[in-house]
Amino acid sequence: MRTPVGITVAVLMALGAAQAFAPRATPPLAATRLAVDRMQLNTLVASKAGLVTGGELGNLLYSTDQGKDWTRAKVSNDRQALINQISFAPDGLHGMAVGHEGWILRTTDGGLSWKEIAFEEKNGEPLMSVARLPSGAWIAVGAFGKALRSDDEGAHWTPLALPASVEDKHMNRIVGSSDGQRWLIVGERGLVLHSGDAGQSWSLIDPFYNGSLYNALALPDGGWLAYGMRGNIFQSSGDLGPWSRSEMPVQASFYSHAVTPDGKIILVGQGSVMATSSDGGRHFTLSRAKGRTSLTDLLLLPGGQGWLSSDAGLQAFSATATAPPALPTPAPQPSATPSSGAAQ
Structure with missing residues (x-):
């Protein structure tokens, strides 16, 4: 009796072992969705591959369907440093991303993948802006006067x-004219640098403001719009001024802009405030996007649709929608701004 029982037990154990080690299909994982509506995202651009954004914890994301779905880009090194700006060459494939700790990344496929080319793990200064000059050189600027140039694609x-x-002034943004011949670098304490030779040499523009300037825009008439803290917007009729203050009915800081096909200028900034000008930046009217966030960038797509990035994620935007009524009160000042400077 013992022999049949022993054989039966041995057979059952063998079958169990075979079952345990037998190959089996892995059930598909549930689809995950990137929380782009809750991330801090500082920059938003279009490339030949689609839409590309970047921000907190080194996140670099792309969308190939106009922002409906987002995918995390392949990044050679996971540094988790804040991404501040992404910029592409005219071909829409070659681009650079810059961020904190002197982080610089390069893409050759429109933002689907990125390779680290610089990172300062100890005492690295934030890089705030990067741009490609008509010569093919790349320049990057940032905190404490840091400014770099590369003539070999990074x-x-x-x-x-x-x-x-x-x-040691912080430099916040590099901006070029549509023909690539005229450039500005703007920063804290009213810093404005000008180049009239496609970025090969730079000169200082006499200060016309003592606070931080966060961005600028080349105007069709050959002038400039420069803007920054507390609703301070300035325009010039030429490269070297004189500069005059625009009419802005709110003391909100502004960080980025877009121009609609019919020439309207839209600025976005702190407190979800959006400011629109129909007269070349001399006067602005106000509206507000959803929430009470700091709007960091906006991207207009064909048809007047687009996206806003912010410290609370992405939200859809329509330049053709009826604007909300004007804001009744000034928006509160942020507890922190992209760079420091005298508050004016």
């Missing part, structure tokens, strides 16, 4: 020659 970076008066 493989090597050397100091960018700037006037000594820049000192």
Whole structure:
């Protein structure tokens, strides 16, 4: 009796072992969705591959369906440093992303994948802006007067020659004209640098404001719009001024802009405030996007639709929708701004 029982037990154990080690199909994982409506995202651009955004914890994302779905890009090194700006060459494939700790990444496929080319793990200064010059060189600027130039697609970076008066001022944005011949760099304490030779040399514009400027826009008439803290917007009729203050009915800080096909200028900033000008930036009317966030960038798509990025994620935007009524009271000041400077 013992022999049949022993054989039966042995057979059952063998079958159990075979079942345990037998190959089996893995059930599909549930689809996950990136929480782009809850991330801090600082920059939003279009490339040949689609839409590309970046921000907190080194997140670099792309969408190939006009923002409906987002995918995390492949990044060679996970640094979790804040991404501040993404910029692409005219071909829409070659681009650079810059961020904190002197982080620089390069893409050659429109933002689907990124390779780290610079990172300063100890005492690295934030890089705030990056741009490609008509010569093919890339320049990047950031905190404490840091300014770099690369003539070999980012493989090597050397100091960018700037006037000594820049000192240790934070530089927030590099902006070029549509023909690529005229450029501005704007920053804290009213810093404005100008180049009239496609970014090869830079000169200091006499200060016309003592606070931080966060961005600028080249106007069709050859002038500029520069803007920043507490609703301070300035316009010039030429490269070197004079500069005059625009009419802005709210003391909100503004960080980015877009221009509609019919020439309207839209600024976005703190407190979900949006400011629109139909007269070249001399006067602005106000509306507000959803929530009470700091709007960091906006991207208009064909047909007047687009997206807004913010410290609370992405939201859809329509330039053709009826604007909300004007804001009745000034928006509160943010507890922190993209760079420091004298508050004016």
